[in-house]
Amino acid sequence: MDLRICHLYGDLMSIYGDRGNVLTLQRRAEWRGIAATVETVSAGDRLDPERFDLYFFGGGQDAQQDIVAADLAGPNGVALKEAIAGGAAVLSVCGGYQLLGHFYRPFEGPELPGVSALDVHTVAGRRRFIGNVVATAEQPLVGFENHSGLTYLGPNAKPLATIEVGAGNNGEDGSEGAVQGKVIGTYLHGSLLPKNPWLADKVITWALERRNGHVDLPALDDTAEREAREHAIALAHKRR
Amino acid sequence: MVVLPARSLAALIAAKLTRAALRLTGRGATTLPGLAALSLDPAVAAHIAARLPKGVVVVSGTNGKTTTSRMLADVVRLSGWHPVHNRAGSNLARGVAAALVADATWIGEPRADGAIFEVDEASIVTVARLVRPRVLVITNLFRDQLDRYGELDTVARRMRDAAAALPVQATLVLNADDPIVNLIGDNFAGKVIRFGIDDATVHGALAQNVSDLTHCPRCRARLRYDRVVLGHVGDYRCPNCGFARPHPEVAATQVESDAEGTRFVLGAGEGAAVRVPLPGVYNAYNALAAIAAGHALGIEATTAARAIGSFRPAFGRLELVEAEGRRLRLVLVKNPAGFNAAAATLLSRVGSVRLLTALNDLDADGRDVSWIWDADFEALAPRIEWAVVTGLRSRDLALRLKYAGLKPDRTYVVDGWDDAVRDVLRRSRPGDEIDVLATYTATLALRRTLSRMGYAKEFWQD
Ligand SMILES: [Zn+2]
Numbered sequence: 001m002d003l004r005i006c007h008l009y010g011d012l013m014s015i016y017g018d019r020g021n022v023l024t025l026q027r028r029a030e031w032r033g034i035a036a037t038v039e040t041v042s043a044g045d046r047l048d049p050e051r052f053d054l055y056f057f058g059g060g061q062d063a064q065q066d067i068v069a070a071d072l073a074g075p076n077g078v079a080l081k082e083a084i085a086g087g088a089a090v091l092s093v094c095g096g097y098q099l100l101g102h103f104y105r106p107f108e109g110p111e112l113p114g115v116s117a118l119d120v121h122t123v124a125g126r127r128r129f130i131g132n133v134v135a136t137a138e139q140p141l142v143g144f145e146n147h148s149g150l151t152y153l154g155p156n157a158k159p160l161a162t163i164e165v166g167a168g169n170n171g172e173d174g175s176e177g178a179v180q181g182k183v184i185g186t187y188l189h190g191s192l193l194p195k196n197p198w199l200a201d202k203v204i205t206w207a208l209e210r211r212n213g214h215v216d217l218p219a220l221d222d223t224a225e226r227e228a229r230e231h232a233i234a235l236a237h238k239r240r
Numbered sequence: 241m242v243v244l245p246a247r248s249l250a251a252l253i254a255a256k257l258t259r260a261a262l263r264l265t266g267r268g269a270t271t272l273p274g275l276a277a278l279s280l281d282p283a284v285a286a287h288i289a290a291r292l293p294k295g296v297v298v299v300s301g302t303n304g305k306t307t308t309s310r311m312l313a314d315v316v317r318l319s320g321w322h323p324v325h326n327r328a329g330s331n332l333a334r335g336v337a338a339a340l341v342a343d344a345t346w347i348g349e350p351r352a353d354g355a356i357f358e359v360d361e362a363s364i365v366t367v368a369r370l371v372r373p374r375v376l377v378i379t380n381l382f383r384d385q386l387d388r389y390g391e392l393d394t395v396a397r398r399m400r401d402a403a404a405a406l407p408v409q410a411t412l413v414l415n416a417d418d419p420i421v422n423l424i425g426d427n428f429a430g431k432v433i434r435f436g437i438d439d440a441t442v443h444g445a446l447a448q449n450v451s452d453l454t455h456c457p458r459c460r461a462r463l464r465y466d467r468v469v470l471g472h473v474g475d476y477r478c479p480n481c482g483f484a485r486p487h488p489e490v491a492a493t494q495v496e497s498d499a500e501g502t503r504f505v506l507g508a509g510e511g512a513a514v515r516v517p518l519p520g521v522y523n524a525y526n527a528l529a530a531i532a533a534g535h536a537l538g539i540e541a542t543t544a545a546r547a548i549g550s551f552r553p554a555f556g557r558l559e560l561v562e563a564e565g566r567r568l569r570l571v572l573v574k575n576p577a578g579f580n581a582a583a584a585t586l587l588s589r590v591g592s593v594r595l596l597t598a599l600n601d602l603d604a605d606g607r608d609v610s611w612i613w614d615a616d617f618e619a620l621a622p623r624i625e626w627a628v629v630t631g632l633r634s635r636d637l638a639l640r641l642k643y644a645g646l647k648p649d650r651t652y653v654v655d656g657w658d659d660a661v662r663d664v665l666r667r668s669r670p671g672d673e674i675d676v677l678a679t680y681t682a683t684l685a686l687r688r689t690l691s692r693m694g695y696a697k698e699f700w701q702d
Contacts, residue, residue, distance in 0.1 A: 011454045016386050020613025020643070027643055061391040067460060130387045131607065144608045146386055191613045194639050224642050227653075228635035235601075235632070 001212055003029045003036040003204065006052035008080075009060070009068050010040035013095055016146070018058030020191025021091065024200050025054065031220055034208070043071035049082035054089045054207035057096030059189065065095050069112040072099060077115045084117055089182040089206035093192060097177070097185030098122045098149055118178050118185050119154035125170075132236035133166030133188055135176040139198045142232045143188025151187075153178055160186055165236045182206045195229045197222050244287060244348040251281035252348050255341040273341050275334040282370065285337040288344045289371040294321055294354030296371045297533055300364050300399070301379030301421070303578045304526045305331070307518070307553065308379055309358035311530035314547040316354065319539045324352035331360045333367050340371075361395050362388060368402040375536045376406055377413040379529050381420045382471055382577035383614070385606030396420050396457070403428050411536040413529060416488040417473045423457045423483070435525075435532040436488035438507050439495045442521060443467050443474070458483045469521060470584075471577045490532040490541075492524055499589045506531070506541055514545040518553055520585035561687075563661075563695040565670030568596070572683045574605065579615035579677070586620070586675055593623045594674045596664045598631035598682035605679040609633050617644035626650045626667060630660035631682045657689040 007014075007022050022038055029036035041047050060068065072080070084090060090100070098104045101120035104112040114121075128148040135141045141161045150170040153159060159169070160177030168176030168187065177186035184203065186192065193200040201217050208215040244252065259273035289296055294316075299309040313325045324343040326335045336357050343352050359367045361384075368376065381395055389395050403412055403424055412428050415421045416436035425432040453472035456463050461480030468474040477484035492504035492514070502516040502524045516527045527548050534544040553559055561568040573579040586593060601607050621644040629638045629651060638653050652667075654660040664674055678686055690696040 015391075016383070016608065017610025017613040020610070020640075023613070023643055061393050063393055063460065064455070067455070144387075144610060146608065189610050190608075191610055194613070194643060195636070224635070224639050224648065228639040231633075231635045 001034050001208060001215075003034050003054065003207060004052045005036060005038045005207075006047075006055045007038055007040045008055050008057040008096070009042050009071075010058070011042050012064040012068055013058045013060035015059040015061065015094070015189075017189045017191035018056070018093060021058070021093065021189075021193045022056050024191065024193035024197070025056065025204060028197065028200050028220065029204055032218055041076075043067050045076075047076045047079040047083075049079045049086060052083065052088055053210045054203065055080070055083070055091070057090065057092040057100065059094030059096060065099070066112070068095075069099055069104075069114075072115050073113055080115055081117060084181070084183060087182070087210040089203050089210070090117065090184065091203050092183070092185045093189055094147055094187055097187065098151065100183065100185055101151065104149065117183050118180050119156035120151050120178050120185065121154075122149040122151045124148060125150040129167035129171060129187075131166055132232070132239065133168065133176065134164040134233050134236045135161035135166070135168065135188075136164060137161040137199075139196075140229070140233060141176070141188065141192075141196050141199065142229055142236065143186075143190035143192045143195070145187045146189070147187050151178075151185075156180055160184060165240045190232075195225060195232055197225045244284070247281045248284040248287055248348065251284045252341060252344065253346065255284070255338070256346065259338070259342060273338045275338075282337075284348065285340050286370050286372075288340040288348055288350050289355065292324075292350050292352060292354050294323075294537075295374035296355040296357065297375040297377065297537070298357050298359050298364075298367060298371070298373040299377040299379065299529070299533070300359045300361055300402070301377075301415075302361065302382040302384045302395075302575060303581065304379040304522060304529070305358040307523065308377065308526040308529045309356050311526060311548055311551055312377075312533050313356045314551055315530055315534045315539060315544045316356065316537065318547040319534075319543050321354050322352050323354045323356050324350070325356045326358060331358045332363045333370065336367055336371065361398060364402040365398055365405065368405045372407055373410060374407065375411050375413060375533055376403060377529050377533045378415065378421045378424060379525065380415050380418045380473060380577075382575055383611070384575040384577075385608065385611070387608040388603070388606055392420065392453075396424070399424050406430060413532045413536055415473070415525065415529070416486050417469060417475070417525075419453060419463065419472060419476050419483070419485070420457050422486065426458075431536075433490065433532050433536050434486055434488040435490040435528040436485070436492075437469065437495060437504075437521070437524065437528070438488065438491040438493050439504070440467060442469055442495050456481060456483055470581055490528055490535060492528055495521070495524060497521060497524070497588070502527075506545075512541040512545045515549045517549065517551055519588065520581055522581040561690050561696045563690065563693070564665055566665065566668050567673045568664075568676050568690070568695075569673060570676045570678070570683060570687065572680060573615075573677045574679050576611055576614040576616075579612075580619075582677060583616060583620045587623060592625040593620065594625050594664075594668060594672060595627040596660065596674055596676045596678075596686075597627060597629055597637060598660070598676075598678035598686060599629075599633040599637040600631045600679045600682040600685075601633050602681045604681050609636050612637060612640045617641060620644070621646040624650060626652065628652045628654055628660055628664050628667065630654050630657065631678070657685050658693075661686065661689050661693065
């Protein structure tokens with residue numbers, strides 16, 4: 001078995017710890033004897049929808065996000081949706097999450113169209129949510145959020161988690177992130193995956209199943225991961 | 241003698257009393273008096289600054305501002321100035337105000353004849369308007385504490401605003417090798433002096449995984465690099481709009497670097513030889529920035545080179561502490577570029593690395609610890625003999641080392657500063673060198689611990 005990872009727009013959209021997510025996907029596959037490759041596909045490149053099992057799509061600065069939105073409005077957006085329909089898994093964080101929704105509406109200027117891979121939309125908000133986040137999914141999720149966009153879910157997307165500490169999608173409805181099929185969006189970096197290995201393994205499993213049928217990943221020694229997660233959760237509660 | 245307005249005088253006296261009280265109780269007085277002065281009357285700092293005959297120099301940027309401003313303070317002193325200087329990392333508006341208040345007499349007359357201030361990127365616009373610098377030095381701009389400074393584009397915009405607030409006769413001193421910094425000089429009305437490294441043999445020793453800038457800051461086309469020194473700093477050009485690294489007026493040629501320091505020859509001008517007694521190519525940049533600022537002030541490069549040759553590093557910037565025969569090398573790290581520069585310096589030495597490393601997530605460190613995942617721990621891991629890991633976010637750091645490939649049995653997580661230092665001493669032998677990489681408040685805490693154990697002096701006694 002091998003795992004083909006695409007770091008989507010990795011040169012443009014790679015803010016604050018996104019690299020840790022890609023590294024975690026790669027290491028956790030390799031530690032199980034699964035060869036993992038990472039390739040960056042960027043604006044102007046041609047995305048081959050057959051090539052990758054897993055897409056990581058991170059956050060970026062505003063100017064970079066404009067370049068990416070323009071590129072996704074062309075053939076690469078179509079290719080990405082084809083890849084998703086073909087069973088590829090996607091993990092998106094922050095800016096990437098917003099661009100996988102229907103649109104991002106700023107205070108001024110035109111709406112940035114998204115690829116509608118997630119039934120969500122985002123509008124610019126007045127205040128910036130910055131801080132530690134603790135949320136509950138099948139297992140606890142811990143991370144750090146830094147966004148002013150307010151994301152709202154439509155009926156086809158389910159929240160990834162329920163907020164305990166922090167703001168999450170919009171600071172109103174207690175939801176954090178979105179899941180639709182094998183596509184995940186979230187506002188958590190930190191990096192997200194090192195301290196939430198269960199989520200990393202879930203995404204890896206989804207990705208491997210694209211070409212291999214049912215996959216059961218063997219367990220790893222996650223002592224360091226667990227300790228880091230428990231400490232981060234305790235600190236987030238203490239400082240809320 | 242000009243008498244201060246009553247309100248400013250009251251603010252000055254309140255600030256001085258705050259300072260005296262803090263000194264009496266044996267505490268460092270680096271920012272509180274300034275806060276007192278600023279909250280009562282911000283004009284008091286402006287008032288004192290305006291009466292410095294040689295004027296004010298402000299140094300800002302992501303990395304190297306402390307070292308650069310200290311080097312520059314040495315440079316101007318050697319050329320006869322008696323400057324006031326905000327030491328000990330109090331680089332917000334209140335720290336600048338505190339330094340001015342401490343220096344002034346009780347009626348607001350400065351005792352100094354000029355000022356060298358290092359200023360935090362977030363405070364740069366406020367400070368530029370307050371003290372009206374005649375020279376503004378920008379060392380470099382990298383991603384740093386997103387939660388505090390915002391995106392890199394935001395920081396660059398702040399620097400442009402600060403430049404726009406300068407008096408017309410002011411000089412901008414810019415790093416030619418950093419495209420974001422270089423662009424700040426683009427629409428500047430006054431004089432610009434640029435510095436850089438003109439030596440094709442100087443390029444990054446580490447794989448540069450994370451660059452903040454892959455695209456032209458002017459037109460957004462993809463930038464081409466002939467040479468990368470660190471992150472996005474190097475020899476760049478834009479194939480689309482012609483934006484390119486300019487030829488720097490103050491340029492280092494024939495750069496040689498080893499564990500003890502860096503030597504170079506100034507290409508343009510007199511061709512003075514410079515010896516920087518600090519390792520790492522980034523310290524060559526700091527020296528160049530100080531020389532270029534000196535040039536803006538009319539100080540000869542040979543004088544600047546002499547001052548830099550006998551430079552002593554600041555708190556947490558490659559400071560050496562002796563403890564039970566061990567040499568501890570303290571390096572403050574707070575963002576990926578700074579970490580990678582420190583790691584490159586460490587790796588340029590031979591032998592294995594013994595590490596004490598500490599991660600905190602208080603406001604001054606940045607509350608978001610994500611940056612450790614952008615730092616190149618992968619380059620460091622194969623050389624680590626053991627790592628003692630401590631701080632409020634020690635577990636995040638231990639996890640980072642695990643994913644970087646360090647075997648778990650070489651990582652020791654120790655809670656508590658005293659216990660961490662003791663653990664390091666227990667694990668090492670006399671004659672050993674230990675590298676200490678820590679964030680801002682963690683460095684403060686470790687330094688305090690080392691001082692209490694009798695190994696280092698309190699930092700505000702510098
Ligand atoms: Zn251009």
